[in-house]
Amino acid sequence: MNTSTKQTTRLIRLPEVMHKTGYKKAWIYRLISENKFPKPIKLGARSVAFIEIEVDDWISDTISNSRTAS
Known part of the structure; x- marks a missing residue:
C-alpha cells in the first residue's frame, strides 16, 4: 500500500x-x-485512548441526527 494514501490513525x-x-x-x-x-482502547495497565476518527464520526452523526430530528 502506498504510504501517501494511507490514512493515519490518531x-x-x-x-x-x-x-x-x-x-x-x-x-x-x-x-x-x-x-x-x-469505547476507548487500552494502552496499558492504567492508560486508555480514543480513536480520533471514531469520535469525529460520532460527533458528525450526532449533528446529523439533531438536524433531521426536527
Whole structure:
C-alpha cells in the first residue's frame, strides 16, 4: 500500500475528547456504558485512548441526527 494514501490513525486522550464533545468525563463514560459513544482502547495497565476518527464520526452523526430530528 502506498504510504501517501494511507490514512493515519490518531489516538487521543480523554482531555481532547472532552474538548471536542463539550462533555465532562462522567458523561462520556456514562454514554460508553450505554453503548452510545465509542469505547476507548487500552494502552496499558492504567492508560486508555480514543480513536480520533471514531469520535469525529460520532460527533458528525450526532449533528446529523439533531438536524433531521426536527
